[in-house]
Amino acid sequence: MDKILAKKDFSRWLEALGAYDVYAPRLIDDVWNYELAADPKAISLDYPQTAIPAKKIVFPQREFFFEFHEADTDGYELKELLPGGKPAVIFGVRPCEGKAVTLTDLVFGGEIKDDYYWKRRNSAVLVGLACASPPSANCFCLSVNGSPHSKEGLDVLLTDLGDHYYVEALTDKGKKLVSEAGAVFHEAKPGDKKAAEKIHADSEKKLSRELKNIKDVPAKLKGMFASPFWDDESMSCIRCGICTYLCPTCHCFDINDEVESQSPLAGRRVRTWDTCQFPDFTMHSSGHNPRPDKAARLRQRINHKFQYFVEAWQNYQCTGCGRCITLCPVGIDIIKVVEKVRDHVS
C-alpha cells in the first residue's frame, strides 16, 4: 500500500540510511548537482534541474578498470578494481532521468555485460520526485514517451503534497529502502492518493515545451544523411562537449592507461566519459576521420537519438530533460532541429 511521509520527518528517513551513500541535490555556486549529502537535515527536494544528471552516480565520469604492475618475472600482475563501498541512494531523481537509466541499461546490458556499470546499477536505489511543475524551461518529456510522473527506472516515487510526500515504493529495492525507517511512514488515505493523482494529471498540462508528431522522424532522418541541412544547422556549433556530457542518456566513453611509475611499470586502465562531438572520437590513427566536421557530428548526435537507437531499441534515446538546450552556449535547440527534420522537404 502507498505511504505518506511528513516533510518534517524526511530527515529521520535519511538518518536511518547509514548503510547507504546518500546523494541529494545541493546548490553549489548557483548550480544544482547530486552530491553526497553531508547533513541529512539540510536536504530539501525543492530544487530545479541539476546541471549533471544522476547518470554520474551510476556511470561515473572516471572509473578504474584494473591496476597493472610489472611483476619480477618480467610479466604483469593485473588487479581488478570492481566498484565497491556502500550502495548509493539518490534522492530527487526526476522521472526523465529515471527513464534515462533504463535506456543506458539497454546499452550496458545485452549478451556481453559491463560488470562495472551493473555493480553500481544493481545496488543503486533511485528515489524519484514527480515534477509538479517543470523543473526546467525546456522540459518536453511527454513528447518522447515519458511523463512528469513516470515510474520507469525508479525504485520509489515521491509526490509533493505540500507538507508531506505521497510515497510509492515501486521495486523491492524501493520497499526495502522505505522499510529502513518504516515507523516514520504512515498508510496513505484514499484522499492522499486522489491528491497525488491530481498533481500528476495537472503536471502533464504544465510542460514548458513540446515536440509534436515525430513518428516519422526516424524514417526522415534515414533519407537526410547527405543533406546540406546539417551544415546550416551546425554553423553556430562550437564543438564543445556540454550537450553530451550533461545528457542523461549519453553513454559514450573512452579507455586510457594512466601510468604512475615508468620502471617498474605501474598504472591503471581508466574509463572516462567521451563525446561524439570531439574530432578525435572517430579519427583513425592514419588521420582518416569518418566524421570530419561538426555537421557530421551534429548529424550523429541527432541520428543516434532519433533514428539509430529507435531502430535498435524501439525507443527514442532522448527523455526530454532539455539540458542540451538550456546549457548550449550558442543556443542550438534539439527541439527546433528535430522539428526542422520533421518538416524537411528534400
Next chain:
Amino acid sequence: MVKHEDLKAEAKKLLESGTIKYLIAYERNARDGKAIPVFIKKPEEVDKITWDPTCFHNLVRFVVDEKRRKARQKNPDTRPVGVVVKGCDSRALVILLQEKFIDRKDVRIIGVSCETTGVIDERKLAKKLKGQKAKNIEFGPDENFVVTTEEGTVNLPASEIMADRCLECIAPIPVISDVLFGEKTKRSTPHPFGSVDKIETLSFEDRWKFWSEQLEKCVRCYGCRSVCPMCYCDECVADTITFAVTPDTTADEKALKIKWLDKSPVISENIFYHMVRAIHLAGRCIDCGECERACPVNIPLRMLNKKLEKEAKLLFGYDVGFDPDKPALISCFRDEDPGDFIR
C-alpha cells in the same frame, strides 16, 4: 541608442552589394527571448538581426571557424565575412590581426558601442526575477534595462544585472570597425580588476582552497576553450582532441607525442589544463567573459585570465588588444621589466 533599423540597413547594403559572403550577427531566440548567433546569407533575412543586452556571444569565434572552413575548401569564396562586434569582441579581432591569423580584408567589421551599459549576466537576472521568465530584454533610457516577463514590463538598473566583464569593461566602444553604431560615450571604470583583487586579499592556503574547490568541479567539456576566439590552435598542446595528423605523419611522431595530461577530470589534470590555457591567454585574453558564461558548472574562469591581464598592465605596461601592429606580450620586453624576484 543603437537603432535596429540602422544595423539592418547596413547589413542589407553589404549583402546586396555582395561585398560580404555572409553576415555573422545576433538573432533573438523565440524560445527564451535571448540572442543567439545567426549567419545571414540573403538580404531579405536581415530582419532577424537584433541588438539587445543579451548579445553576450563573442561572434569573432565564428570568424575563426570561417578561416578553418576556407582552408578546407578547394576553391573557397574569398570575399570577407561581415561580423557584428562589441567593444571587447573588436579587441579579439585586433589580437587575431596582431598574430596574423586573419587578414584585415577577411572581415567586414560592423562595430556596435555598448555606450554606458553592456550585456546581462543570465544568473544575476534569474536571481533578480526570482523564478519569473524574462521574455524580452531591451536597452532602456538612462542606464536601465527594460525587462518584459509574463507579469509585465519592469525597468531594472543595468548595474545590478550587468555581467562582471561589463562592470570592469575598459573599452565599451569598438577599437576597430568599418562602420560604427551608437554614441562614443566615455566611461570611467573605477576598479577594472575588481574580481581579481578579491582573490589577492586571500592567503595562499585560502586561495588554494578556493581554486581547488572550483577546478575540481570541471568536467573537461572544453566549453571554455571552444567558445574562446583566442583558442584557435589546430591541436591544443594541453589536451589534444584534434591531433592534426596527416597521412605522412610517421608512426614514431605519433608514438612519441607527449601526453601532457590524463583525460581524467581530477583536480591535478583539470588545474594543469586551466593553467596552460590561462598562460597561453596572457596578453591575448580581451575579457569577453564567454568562458565563464559557457561553463556549465559555473567556475569563475574569467578571474584566471583577468589576473594575467592585470599583471601585464601593472608589471609591463601592456594593454591587450588595442593595436594590431604591437608585438605580443611575451614576444617583447622592456629593460625596466621587473627582475627583483630573480636571485
Next chain:
Amino acid sequence: MSANVYLPKLAQVISVKDEVGGVRAIKTFRTKFLAEGFTHRCGQCAMLSVFGKGESMISISSSPLVTDYLQFSILKMGRVTSAIHDLEVGSIIGIRGPYGNAFPIESWKGKNILFAGGGIGLAPIWSVLQTALLQKKDYGDLTLIYGARTSPDIVFKEELRDLKSKMTVHLSIDVAEPDWKEFVGFVAQNILDKKPSAVNTIAITCGPPIMIKTCIKALSEIGFKDEQIYTTVENKMKCGIGKCGRCNIGRHYVCKDGPVYSWAELRQLPQEY
C-alpha cells in the same frame, strides 16, 4: 577469474617476423596464452593491450583450425602499435576477445573464393585463406589477387611463394620496378585484367578504404553481385563490445555487428566509414 570483459588475458609472444621494414613497418606476431585463452572464427579480431600505452583492435590472421597460437600482423601506425613493434619473443601482452562477427565460411562450402587484398589488408583475409586451404576439398578453386605499393611492402612473402603451388596467385605493385615481372597497377585494375569468373564465387576484399571502394566497383563490373562481395570495415575502436559508441555506422557497431559485411549489407548503411 571473473568473466570481466575488460580484463585482458595474458599471453606471451612466441615468434616475431619482420614482414616489411621502413617507416610503414609490418611485423607478424604469434602469441600463446599463459592460462586458458579463447578460440575464434575467421575474420574476428582481438584487443591487444600494451600496459601503459593502451589497446588496439587487430584482426586475428591465423586460422581457427590452428590452435597452438594466435597470429597478428600489425602495421606500425601510432602509440600502441609502435609499442607492440618493440615487443620481442618472450614479452607479455594482454589479449581480450574474440570480437566481431566472422566470415560465413561454412555457407561457402562448394564455392570458389576470390581474395582481393591490399597492403596490410591481407591479414584479415589470411585466416579465411588458410582455413579454406586446410579444407581444400570442401571448396572450389581459390584465387588470390594481392597488391602493395612497392615489392618490399608485400606481406607474407615466403608464404605467398609456396602458396603459388596450391592456388592461383596474382601479385601487383603500384609502380613498376626493374625486376618485377607480374602486374603493375592497383589491385582493382589487376582484377579487371585477370577477370576471374563470378560464377559460384565469393569475393573477399580488404585493405585501405579507397582500395576497397575501387575493388568493389571492379568486382561488380565483372559480374559479382552485391551479396557475393564481402569486406571488413576498420573504424576506431576502444571497447570492442558495442558499448563505447565510437565505431558506429548508422545503428551498427562495427566492433560487434561487424567488421565483416557483405557489400549488399554495407551499401544500405550510411556511407560513414
Next chain:
Amino acid sequence: MTEEFEPKIVAFLCKWCSSAGSDLAGVSRMEYPANVIPIQVMCSGSVSPLYIFEAFNRGADGVLVSGCHPGDCHYIKGNMYARRKLLLVKKLLEHLGLEPQRFQMSWVSAAEGQKYTQVIKELVKELKPLGPQTKLRREHHG
C-alpha cells in the same frame, strides 16, 4: 630519528651559463645539497610554462629556472623574454595558491660556481619548512 623532509627541486639550467656554473661548483668540490634534479636547456627563454607545470604535476617540491645575467645571453635576449614570461607564470601559480618560494629564478654565470651553491642552499632552506608539494601533484588513488 624521524627522516627529515628533503625537497625535490627540478632546476632548468641554461647550458651556456648556469649549467656551466654548476659544473664549476662540482669541479671545485664545493659542498651543496643534493636535492636538485638538473635539466639542461639551451636558454632560459626556451623554458616553456608547460615544463614548469609538468614538473609540479609530477611531484616536484620546487622548480628553479636559472639563466644568464642580462647582457650575457648567448642568444642576446633569451633571458629577457624568460624574465617576463616566467614572472607571469610565477604570478599565475601564486594566484592559484602555490607558495611563492616553490618557483624561483636566478641569474648564475659560468664563473659563479659559488653563487650556484648559494642559490641551491637558500632554496633548500626555504623549501624545507613548506613540506612536500601536494597541491599540483598528480594523485593516483581514490
